[in-house]
Amino acid sequence: MATLHVLSHSPFTDSRLSSCLRLLGPDDGLLLCGDATYALQPGSAQCLALELMPATISLFALDEDLAARALKTPTRVQVVDYPGFVELSCRFAKVNSWL
Numbered sequence: 001m002a003t004l005h006v007l008s009h010s011p012f013t014d015s016r017l018s019s020c021l022r023l024l025g026p027d028d029g030l031l032l033c034g035d036a037t038y039a040l041q042p043g044s045a046q047c048l049a050l051e052l053m054p055a056t057i058s059l060f061a062l063d064e065d066l067a068a069r070a071l072k073t074p075t076r077v078q079v080v081d082y083p084g085f086v087e088l089s090c091r092f093a094k095v096n097s098w099l
């Protein structure tokens with residue numbers, strides 16, 4: 001059963017991102033929002049870990065949060081807006097928010 005994992009906390013302050021990456025299934029998706037988008041900073045260990053995820057795992061980021069942090073989007077990342085976030089929540093069988 002495919003799950004959309006939603007992360008909103010900075011990957012530089014705790015281990016939620018690394019814990020999430022260990023639990024991702026082959027058909028899961030990962031949505032970065034809020035401070036979690038800092039994981040996309042070029043050259044960071046977190047960005048490298050995201051790039052090394054299997055291609056079957058979808059990677060998304062919320063456009064508003066990327067813009068607020070002036071982050072460029074790697075080619076692997078699919079940018080979504082709030083309606084797109086709702087659509088993703090409906091597309092996946094389960095949604096897991098990493099609070």
